[in-house]
Amino acid sequence: MYVILVYDxxxxxxxxxxxxxxxxxxxxQNSVFEGEITEVRLQELFLEAKVFMVPEEDSxxxxxxxxxxxxxKQIVGVERMPTENFL
Amino acid sequence: MYVILVYDxxxxxxxxxxxxxxxxxxxxQNSVFEGEITEVRLQELFLEAKVFMVPEEDSxxxxxxxxxxxxxKQIVGVERMPTENFL
Numbered sequence: 428m429y430v431i432l433v434y435d436x437x438x439x440x441x442x443x444x445x446x447x448x449x450x451x452x453x454x455x456q457n458s459v460f461e462g463e464i465t466e467v468r469l470q471e472l473f474l475e476a477k478v479f480m481v482p483e484e485d486s487x488x489x490x491x492x493x494x495x496x497x498x499x500k501q502i503v504g505v506e507r508m509p510t511e512n513f514l
Numbered sequence: 515m516y517v518i519l520v521y522d523x524x525x526x527x528x529x530x531x532x533x534x535x536x537x538x539x540x541x542x543q544n545s546v547f548e549g550e551i552t553e554v555r556l557q558e559l560f561l562e563a564k565v566f567m568v569p570e571e572d573s574x575x576x577x578x579x580x581x582x583x584x585x586x587k588q589i590v591g592v593e594r595m596p597t598e599n600f601l
Contacts, residue, residue, distance in 0.1 A: 428516060434560055456520055456575055457520070457522040458527075459546075477528055481591075486543055486590075486593065487591055489587070490518060490577075490586070490587050491585065491587075492579070493584070497584045498578065498579050499577070499578040500578075502573065502575050504568075504570075504574055504576070505569065
């Protein structure tokens with residue numbers, strides 16, 4: 428399946444979350460990732476995230492789509508490149 | 515159609531973009547909005563955004579889906595409430 432993942436974490440946990448998401452998905456902007464992933468791998472990501480997440484403060488939203496083609500992506504302005512994101 | 519909109523703007527333009535997106539969509543997290551919108555209204559949003567956007571610096575990504583039901587949303591951690599976002 429294809430997912431879009433957005434997170435809003437406390438400052439101290441942002442870098443950890445960024446690194447974790449990169450293991451599983453493609454970074455596209457700020458705190459936004461996308462990509463093909465299996466349900467099992469997504470659950471692994473959640474499990475790893477829950478180790479350091481503060482559930483009362485942090486928020487992760489995942490949009491699942493059966494197929495990438497059901498979503499059309501449009502970029503206005505600059506397209507962020509993974510190399511920009513050097514954290 | 516149903517869209518997810520994420521933006522990454524220069525600090526000086528964040529508040530403007532937040533206010534603009536609120537006119538058209540529902541805020542769900544940080545710089546993430548979602549909602550039902552027509553193509554015409556979305557183009558209006560873009561036109562208004564382009565007035566203050568700096569295209570070499572700012573980035574807006576829109577995911578369009580024909581139907582909301584083609585996307586399944588899951589929230590892990592806290593669900594942000596619109597009232598939290600008092601800007």
